[in-house]
Amino acid sequence: MSFKSGIAKVAGKASYWFLHNVLKGGTSFPGKLAMKIDPQVLNSLAKGYETIIVTGTNGKTMTTALIVESLKKKYGDILTNPSGSNMQQGIVTAFLAHKHKRVQRKIAVLEVDEANVKMVTKLLHPSAFVLTNIFRDQMDRYGEIYTTYDKIVNGIKLAPKAKIIANGDASIFSSVDLPNPKIYFGFKLADDLETNDFKAPVNTDGVLCPKCDHILHYHERIYANLGDFFCPNCGYHRPKLTYTVNEIIDQTPNSLKFKMGEKEYAINIGGTYNIYNALAAYSVAREFGLSDEEVAAAFAENKRIFGRQELIKYGNKEIDLILVKNPVGLDEVLHMLNTEKDDYSLVTLLNANHADGIDTSWIWDADYEGLDKKKIKRVLVGGQRWHDMGFRLEVSGFEPGTMLTNPDDDSLIEEITKLPTKKVYILSTYTAMLALRKAMAEKKIIKAGM
Structure with a gap:
């Protein structure tokens, strides 16, 4: 280990200790600091x-x-x-x-x-x-x-x-x-x-043969463009x-x-x-x-992890917090919700920061129309782009009277306590999830950090 990488390692470890023991967070700054001192520090680590x-x-x-x-x-x-x-x-x-x-x-x-x-x-x-x-x-x-x-x-x-x-x-x-x-x-x-011998639905991405650009066919399709594919044109x-x-x-x-x-x-x-x-x-x-x-x-023994179907107990509510970030992933989450046997409430949070992707048009490619709406007794809509998500849900068939818009996280958490169902599913983009978890941590609903 070079002198420079040694200094970078000590500085990075010290900043990590301070951030996690004093400020209770920080997953990238220690690495950023260490790389500033030695851009090659990862090689020695x-x-x-x-x-x-x-x-x-x-x-x-x-x-x-x-x-x-x-x-x-x-x-x-x-x-x-x-x-x-x-x-x-x-x-x-x-x-x-x-x-x-x-x-x-x-x-x-x-x-x-x-x-x-x-x-x-x-x-x-x-x-x-x-x-x-x-x-x-x-x-x-x-x-x-x-x-x-x-x-x-x-x-x-x-x-x-x-x-x-x-x-x-x-x-x-x-x-x-x-x-x-x-x-x-x-x-x-x-x-x-x-x-x-069949094709994927017409709105499926990624179904052109990567060898000859012909449309792929399938013997079996699991979801999206995944399955037992073949090209009838070139044999791929x-x-x-x-x-x-x-x-x-x-x-x-x-x-x-x-x-x-x-x-x-x-x-x-x-x-x-x-x-x-x-x-x-x-x-x-x-x-x-x-x-x-x-x-x-x-x-x-697998445990629920940060934001990926993370289970949160809040009063008498069972909250399932799920990260969504693109149409295929969101589609599969919506299909999963249709396997729920009990009534539930749905919370949707949409942000458009850099980490989320600033283009929110992808929500129109997901099949909200296919949700079993009879089981959904109440809908809360939040996040910075709540108006886009609210309109998307209204177009998909949700009655405006069943939806409540609440972009403020503290108010939204309070509204969750009033929902008519025990089960609550929160579908959230990345930065909206971070903000919600921070607000929940401040209210001692969950532990701070990740």
Whole structure:
């Protein structure tokens, strides 16, 4: 370690201690300070670690958490960035914050923003990349899905020996010829689907063949553009899968049961998209030497994490706080709500800051029309762009009389106590979620921090 990186490490650790012990927060500033002193500090901090980079549009935080819980079963202490602060400064902070324990195998599992893969890879030299999916997301930041994938590929090219563990149901992930060893995972819910031949719905993004631009067809489609795809024009098709989900046994908004191979697995969270996240984590765990039994035990213990179907008890209310940030993710959350058996109240919070994406037109691409509105007894609308969200819900069929607009977080929290149902689902963009959690922490409803 150079003198400069040593100073950077001491300064970063001191700022982290002060922020978390005095100010009760701060996930990126310590890393930013350390990088200011030594831009290469991550290189020395990560020395000796086998690093797994988890990236993609949706599912990074949950996949990372499930991988960490699984690998802990075999290897004990795992370094990670649990807050979801996934740009370079947040990753440096994760290393600064980690309390190192004696382990035989030093492993870091890091969620990394798609646009940061290249700069992080330069410094970390990862041993594996986990690719979840790529959907349209914050067009003002990332552009089209092909631009996003190019950013990821440019990072992977810097680590040609690192293993790629990718979602084989996403056609884009097998479209670029890379020298890396590759493992693909996906859904295979039946063995007799080869004769099926159909297209995705007309408004589905990412269904052009990445080889010839013809429209892809499917033997089986799970959601959005994910499934057993093939191109009738050039013959491009889904790669051979190493790890598969073979059956979905049961789904509720708060639980999933499914089979991978002959073994049944359960996680305490809802949504088909989270089965993909579990499958990604399972694939990594198996590649790192875990047994099916060890993975199943880790999944059974999985905890709710910051903003990702985070359960909050408030008086007699059971609040489920869910981050939404793009049409595909929001669509899947809305489908998940339709598996709710009880009546519930819906709270929607929309912001348009840089971290959310300043273009809010994506809310019009999600299927609010498909919600089972009979079960929704009251709607609260908040956030900086409450008027956009309120209008979107009104157009989708919600009666204005059933909706209450309340952009102030303190007032909104008070209104939640008056809702007519025990169950409350809050769908929120990122910065609106941060603001709401801060207001809840000040009222001692939740603990401060993440």
